[in-house]
Structure formats: C-alpha cells, structure tokens
C-alpha cells in the first residue's frame with residue numbers, strides 16, 4: 099500500500115514547523131532581481147500568493163469534513179501552512195519593493211471568482227470533491243509556479259524561503275494522494291454513482307465555471323512571463339502519474355474526472371474545450387469590480403510582518 | 407501511570423504541577439504532587455510504621471479537603487451527632503475551587519440559588535449568577551456558622567492513604583504527620599490540580615505567565631499586550647474582563663465550544679426580602695431552577711429533539727452576537743452539544759469583537775522568547791500569557807496513592823478506567839467514601855446538588871458503622887461490578903459517548919466521569935444504603 103500513516107504524518111508536521119522570523123528578509127541579494135523581471139514578477143507573485151490562499155480556504159473546508167480527528171488536525175495545520183506560504187511570499191514582495199505600503203496585492207479576477215466560490219460553497223462540498231481538486235491545484239499551480247520562480251530568480255532569500263515552502267508542499271501532496279486513494283478504496287458501482295452525484299449540484303457547477311477559466315488564465319500568465327507552458331503541463335501530468343499509481347487511486351471517480359480535464363487543458367488543439375473557456379477568461383475580465391461582493395474577512399489576515 | 411487529561415483546551419500533559427497557590431507558597435513540597443506521589447508509593451508505609459507513636463490525631467472520620475464537599479460533609483456529620491471529625495486541608499484557608507480561582511470574572515454558571523446547599527440556603531445572593539468572591543463568602547459563612555474551623559488542620563497535604571486491616575483504621579500521611587480515622591471522606595476536589603500545559607518552548611518564554619487557577623493579582627494589565635490560551639469555562643469568563651483593561655488581547659482557541667446566553671442580573675431588593683422572610687419561596691425558586699436544569703439534561707445528555715433545539719439556541723445566540731461570517735465560522739462548534747461542558751456567557755462573543763481583541767484559531771507551533779508562534783508563520787508577541795488551560799483530570803489514577811486491604815493499590819485497579827460502587831465506595835477499601843468519584847459528574851446541573859447526595863450517603867454509611875457497632879463496611883465486588891455494567895450500558899446511549907473527544911473520556915473512550923442520567927435519578931441511586939451490597943465486619 100502506498101498509503102501513509104497519518105498519525106505519524108501529524109507528528110512530523112508538528113515537529114517541522116517554521117516561522118517567518120526564521121528567515122532574514124533583509125539579507126543581501128534583493129538587487130538580483132533585474133529591472134526587466136520586476137514588473138512581471140510582481141504580478142506573478144501576487145497570483146502565487148492568492149493561489150496559496152485558495153489552497154488555504156479549501157483546507158479550512160476539508161478540516162471540517164475530515165472523517166477522523168487526525169485528518170481534521172492535519173488539515174487545520176495545512177490551512178495555516180498555506181497562509182504561511184502566502185505570508186512568506188508577501189514578505190518577498192515587500193523585500194523586492196513590490197508592495198504599496200500595507201496594501202495586500204489584488205488577485206486577478208479569475209482567482210477572485212474562485213475565492214468567492216470557495217468562501218460561499220466549499221464548506222458544503224463533500225471531502226472527495228475538494229480532496230481531488232486541491233492536489234491538482236497544488237501540483238499544477240503551486241508546484242509548477244514555484245519551480246518557475248526558482249529557475250528565474252537568483253535571490254538567495256527567495257531560495258531559502260521556497261526550500262521551506264516546498265518541504266511543506268511535499269507533505270500536502272503526500273497526504274492529498276493518500277486520501278484520494280483511501281476514497282477510491284473499494285469503489286463499487288453504487289459508491290461511484292454516489293460520489294459523482296455532486297456533479298448535478300448547481301453549486302458545484304458554479305465552482306467548475308470558475309475553476310476552468312482559472313487554469314487557462316494561469317497558463318496565459320505563464321506564457322506572458324516568457325515561460326514555456328509545457329512546464330505547467332508536465333506538472334499536471336505528474337498528478338495523473340502519482341494519483342494513478344495504485345488501483346485504489348485509479349478507482350476514485352473524481353481522480354478520473356480531474357485527470358480527464360487536465361488532458362483537455364494540456365491539449366491546446368482541443369478547440370471544443372479551449373474556445374469557450376478562453377472566452378470565459380475574456381468575459382470574466384469585463385466583470386466590474388463593484389459587481390463583486392466585499393472580500394471575506396479572512397483575506398485581511400495576510401501579513402508580510404514576521405511578528406505581530 | 408495515570409492518564410491525565412486537561413479540561414478546557416485538553417491541549418497537553420501537565421508540565422509542572424502546582425497545587426493551590428497558598429499551599430504552593432508556604433509549602434514548596436506541595437507544589438509537586440507528582441514527585442510526592444512517586445516518592446510516597448515507596449516510603450509511605452514504612453514512614454507510617456516508623457511513626458506509629460507520632461499519630462497527630464485519631465478520629466472517627468477523616469475528611470480530606472476543605473472545599474464545599476469537605477465542609478458540607480462535616481456539617482451533615484455533626485447534624486447526625488458525629489462530632490469526632492478532622493479535616494485535612496493542604497492550603498491555608500477554606501474554599502477550594504473558589505479560594506484558588508480568583509481570576510477576574512470568576513463566577514458560577516449555574517444560578518446561585520442552585521449552586522448552594524439546600525440545607526444552608528443563602529437569601530442574600532446579590533446576582534442570579536454570583537461572582538467568585540460572593541461564593542467564597544458563602545463558604546466562609548458556612549465555616550463560621552457551623553463552627554468548622556476548629557476541625558480543620560491547615561497546611562496538611564495528604565500524600566498517601568492506607569488501610570490498616572487489623573485495626574480497622576485509615577492512615578493519612580501528610581508531609582510530616584500521620585492522621586488516623588475509622589472512616590475517610592475523600593473530598594479533594596475534581597478540579598483542584600492546575601498546572602501550566604506542556605507546550606513546546608514554554609520555558610523559553612520570557613514574559614509573564616499566569617494560570618487562571620493561580621491568579622497573580624499584583625500584575626497590572628493596563629495597556630499590556632496579553633494572550634489568553636484556552637476558551638473553556640474559565641477562558642470565556644476572563645476574556646471580557648481583560649479586554650476592559652489590557653492594551654490588546656489575543657485569544658488562542660483550539661476548539662470552539664457551545665455558548666448559551668447567561669441571564670445574569672442583580673437580585674432586586676424585594677426578592678432578597680422575600681427569600682429572607684419566607685424561606686419557602688426560596689425553596690420554590692430552587693425547585694423551579696432544579697427542574698429547568700433537569701429538563702436541559704434531556705437535550706444535553708441524550709440525543710433527543712431537545713438537543714437540536716438547544717443547539718439552535720446556541721447558533722441563534724452566535725448569529726445574533728457575531729455579524730462577520732468568518733468569525734462565526736471560527737466560533738461554530740463541530741460537535742454535538744453536551745459532548746463537552748456547555749459554556750454560559752452573554753459577554754464573551756461581544757468581547758472578542760472589541761477593537762482591542764482578536765480571536766486566533768491558527769494552531770500554536772511553539773512558545774518563543776517573546777510570545778507565541780503559530781503555524782501561519784507569525785510570532786505573536788506579548789507582555790503576558792494567561793493560561794486558561796484547565797485542570798489535570800485523572801481518569802484512572804488517584805490523586806495520591808491509596809492502598810486498601812492486603813496492600814492493594816487503587817491506581818493499579820483503576821489503570822484501565824476508574825470504577826466504584828454508586829460512585830462512592832470501592833470494594834477492598836472499606837469505610838472509604840469519595841465525593842466526585844467515578845461516574846458522578848453532573849453534565850448539566852449544579853455540582854452541589856450531586857454533592858449533597860454523595861455527602862448524605864457517606865453520612866448514612868458512617869452512621870451505620872456506629873449504629874451496628876461495625877468495624878468495617880466493605881462493598882461486595884459483585885455489587886460493584888453489577889453497578890458498573892448498568893452504568894456503562896446507559897452511558898453508551900449518551901451524547902458523551904457519541905464519538906466526541908473530551909476530558910470526560912479516557913484515551914480509549916471509556917467514560918469514568920459522567921453520571922448517565924438526571925440529577926433526580928442520581929439522588930435516588932444515593933438515597934438508600936443497601937447493606938446487602940456490603941460485607942459487614944463486626945467490631946470485636
């Protein structure tokens with residue numbers, strides 16, 4: 099069995115905590131960001147930070163849903179850890195002079211929609227839906243984007259921070275895939291149908307309507323940064339490889355759905371998928387800011403300051 | 407070893423034990439019961455033997471503890487003509503819980519008219535839910551009115567208790583003295599041992615540390631940055647008071663509890679006058695309050711339609727007092743009501759939303775030199791950390807070693823969960839009566855109501871010894887087993903055993919704390935002493 103011992107994992111998580119104050123944010127190296135990199139990097143960092151926050155909110159919902167106390171506690175740690183990643187990324191932005199005073203950078207509209215959806219509905223979604231979408235987001239966006247960053251930025255403090263962040267992420271993925279397998283275990287026809295039932299739930303359809311354009315939008319952002327989109331696809335394929343390594347993992351119907359969807363995303367020549375989704379990205383770009391409700395109060399918890 | 411769990415945050419194992427503050431101050435030995443414990447296991451018997459001639463007092467009844475239970479027992483014994491009583495108290499004064507818990511905002515969460523003895527009612531309660539000082543005053547009133555002070559030996563911390571079968575005497579060893587009694591009433595309190603939790607880094611923290619049960623009244627909170635760890639019964643009382651004074655208060659919560667509004671009001675003068683002149687009216691009030699709490703049991707102990715209703719009241723209370731959606735989510739409990747102690751407060755939620763207060767739900771990673779590091783990567787810095795982390799509750803151990811017939815050890819017998827007969831006697835330990843023994847816990851009603859039933863049972867037992875010229879009353883093992891089988895069967899159907907983790911349960915989910923029923927049923931259980939369930943040893 100590829101499954102991990104969750105109790106041991108929880109102990110490991112508890113014993114490997116770190117804080118923003120473990121890093122010297124004023125150490126030399128900030129000037130290694132080139133003038134040309136700077137504006138693009140600023141946008142990229144803002145997106146990255148918000149993706150962490152999407153993960154955070156999803157883990158918060160999963161912590162309420164988890165079937166065991168151990169898993170509940172693990173998710174409550176992951177929730178806080180994603181917040182820590184966002185905080186650390188904000189501290190990097192601060193270091194690079196990318197923050198206007200205490201302002202929290204704005205998320206792009208597609209992220210904003212996903213956050214809105216999560217805040218409204220995530221607590222009501224079953225664990226197996228979030229439990230599959232989250233590892234995908236983590237591996238594709240979180241994972242791939244971090245990798246890009248390290249490939250392009252030489253600042254040692256950035257590398258120091260992401261070494262810690264990546265350690266956390268490897269545990270998130272370990273638990274994520276393990277839970278996917280647990281939920282695929284003993285899949286029968288009835289169980290599969292039950293697990294797919296939320297697909298008919300209009301609330302989930304709204305979620306899908308914000309998730310699809312997000313992936314395309316991030317792809318566009320990556321291309322704009324001058325990075326090869328193949329790297330994003332390679333990360334997404336990793337999801338299929340790891341998630342499908344066991345029979346249990348493969349028999350999780352949500353793994354199959356997310357995997358299939360990833361194939362659409364990766365295949366640019368699939369016009370049936372990309373034409374409408376790209377149109378949605380464009381359309382959402384026209385949503386006026388005031389049409390959106392106020393940001394939820396948890397958003398204001400972000401900070402670049404190591405101590406409070 | 408005993409399984410020790412903490413109430414309130416049940417966060418960690420105790421780190422350094424400290425008994426009640428006065429005791430700790432005067433007798434450093436009393437500050438480490440655990441050390442005393444292990445040393446006493448080996449030394450106590452030989453010590454006792456070596457000092458046979460140094461017995462400080464021999465009496466008919468030894469009472470351990472001068473809180474409500476110990477004092478109440480002494481009053482009732484005397485009312486039954488049993489005068490030869492000695493009370494051993496480790497601290498320097500009476501009062502127990504209310505002597506030790508003097509934090510700002512300390513108050514009872516059961517109406518005062520019910521949180522008092524039925525045989526010594528107080529018409530003068532100034533509020534519906536009295537504050538700690540007033541309750542302590544009532545304890546002093548009891549002590550003085552019933553002339554109990556001469557019975558009490560202060561600064562005597564019982565370190566072990568052993569039964570001398572030949573003589574039919576219990577022997578209590580304190581620091582340097584031995585006390586002997588025909589019978590013993592253990593009234594050392596269910597929640598009397600407080601200690602700082604064993605959190606990583608607690609020793610590195612350089613600021614001021616205060617435990618709710620050992621309040622530091624010399625510390626001035628004005629303008630200070632303060633952390634409160636724990637949001638249980640004590641935490642929610644302290645927070646509204648600190649917010650009034652401190653510069654900034656951050657509240658660290660692990661699991662949110664159910665909070666119901668507490669209708670606290672000043673007792674009008676006419677009301678006090680009425681109670682004074684017509685005590686029957688106070689009796690009636692007490693009965694009404696009692697019945698109200700009894701009916702709450704229906705929802706709190708068992709999963710019934712009333713459970714949903716009380717939960718709905720809790721949720722409505724939250725919705726009414728907290729407007730922010732996320733904060734409400736943070737404060738919404740995810741266990742069934744009654745699973746843990748229900749909290750009563752009308753000013754806790756408003757306090758959390760004051761400008762100078764903030765609720766933190768991130769898990770605590772460790773304490774550092776300057777404050778608390780939480781998992782979201784931030785170090786929250788403080789001048790003072792208040793630990794409202796509850797008490798060390800032992801499910802299987804005993805507060806000090808207790809050895810019975812043939813040297814049998816109670817904590818060994820209880821290692822897989824404590825068991826007793828009707829919560830009060832244990833087979834093999836004759837003439838030993840416990841207050842708040844196994845399965846005596848009130849989940850929904852005044853502890854004093856339960857306590858009275860226990861005290862009166864003990865008094866009946868002690869009278870039986872005297873009237874029957876008996877040396878010992880030893881409960882039969884099969885009577886004890888039958889009692890426990892019935893209790894556990896009934897517990898299985900309660901909310902406490904519905905899969906929630908709380909200090910009521912042992913690590914393997916055994917419930918040795920709560921009584922699965924109404925207070926009325928408990929009173930009935932304790933109402934008669936069935937001598938058929940006991941082995942009687944005639945004095946020769």
Ligand SMILES: Cc1cc2nc3c(=O)[nH]c(=O)nc-3n(C[C@H](O)[C@H](O)[C@H](O)COP(=O)(O)OP(=O)(O)OC[C@H]3O[C@@H](n4cnc5c(N)ncnc54)[C@H](O)[C@@H]3O)c2cc1C
Nearest residue numbers: 471473474475496502503514515516564594595598852853
């Ligand atoms: C903050 C707080 C609020 C509470 N509020 C309520 C409420 O509203 N309603 C309710 O029903 N219950 C409440 N309780 C529960 C409360 O514990 C009981 O109501 C009651 O006070 C218990 O009385 P007791 O005499 O059994 O124990 P205690 O009051 O704890 O007295 C025990 C005494 O024994 C002494 N002692 C302990 N060990 C030894 C030893 N080894 N040797 C010698 N002496 C020893 C202690 O010093 C203490 O004086 C509350 C408890 C706390 C802590």
Ligand SMILES: [Fe+2]
Nearest residue numbers: 150180183240
């Ligand atoms: Fe992350």
Ligand SMILES: [Fe+2]
Nearest residue numbers: 153236267270
């Ligand atoms: Fe993550």
